[in-house]
Amino acid sequence: MADPLKIDSHVHIYETREIGRAEKTGYEVWEYGELAGVRASTLDGTVDELLESMVSAGISRAVIVNLYTTAEIRSQAIATLEPGLTASRREKAIADIEARMADEMRQFNLWACGVGRQHPELAIFIATDPLLAPDEAGAILVSELHESHGAHGVKLHGPAQGCMMSDRRLWATYRTCEERGLPIIAHAGPDQQGIGYSDPPAFVDMLRDFPRLKVVVAHLGGASWRQTLEVAEAFPNAYFDCCEIIDWTGSPNGPSEMELARLIRDIGTHRVMMGSDYPWYDLDNTVDRVMELPLLSKEEKERILGANAQSILGL
Ligand SMILES: [Zn+2]
Secondary structure, three states: OOOOOOEEEEEOOOOOHHHHHHHHHHOOOOOOOOOOOOOOOOOOOOHHHHHHHHHHHOOOEEEEEOOOOHHHHHHHHHHOOOOOOOHHHHHHHHHHHHHHHHHHHHHHHHHHHHHHHHOOOEEEEEEOOOOOOOHHHHHHHHHHHHHHHOOOEEEEOHHHHOOOOOOHHHHHHHHHHHHHOOOEEEOOEOOOOOOOOEOHHHHHHHHHHOOOOOEEEHHHHHHHHHHHHHHHHHOOOEEEEOOOHHHOOOOOOOOOHHHHHHHHHHHOHHHEEOOOOEOOOOHHHHHHHHHHOOOOOHHHHHHHHHHHHHHHHOO
């Protein structure tokens, strides 16, 4: 029999090896607790490394979900402001920082879209942010990057951006995505402050208000995976990827392999996609992990490897 279609629905790329390495060091996976033997990737997240990994794992397409870590960039920039500024000068300085960040986010998206033009096997999901591109500005950004630069969808990361998935300043963006048939892929899981930016219940308002919007709740809810099934049952427009969580089975806050397989089966195996979260984990290892899942049939697992992403994300 022919090899099944394989699509990696969740990867990150960086402009240089140095930037990738810095992002990886700065992003600690804390939510699952301690677990020995997690097979982390040693790669740095360059485009070339990704393309090589795709070839060796037999993966024909990959979905780029680039991350723009607004909350951290913003607070670092604000921390460098002179202490004695008057209130109005400080306000102006913060507005300047935000304008600069909005421009950086745009350049970052344009770079990713350029990579996508060079490598049609990569589908680009762009970053946006409710603070930097609120309301109509977000809708305009998405429309332009879709029409003129080939963006396939939008990526959000609540904890890294310090924003709730239900932030109403994202509603115009969600509406545009729904109208254009562009899916949203959003990080899901707990945040260190316990605010609930992207726990599965934070997705309820957007799923309800935009019933034709396809929303990928990434990592099957991560360490908040026990809250995932209820949201999946209430909203058929919620979809999932199993990246990261699949490497943390058996951890204190993660599911066992059997619990993970049962969750996927209860949600519906056609709604879950394989993702590696490269460069945190390796593509070939991720394929093996999916095929090793208990409980699911070979056909179901093969659809998770690629066919599901093709139909869910319209690739
Ligand atoms: Zn990711």
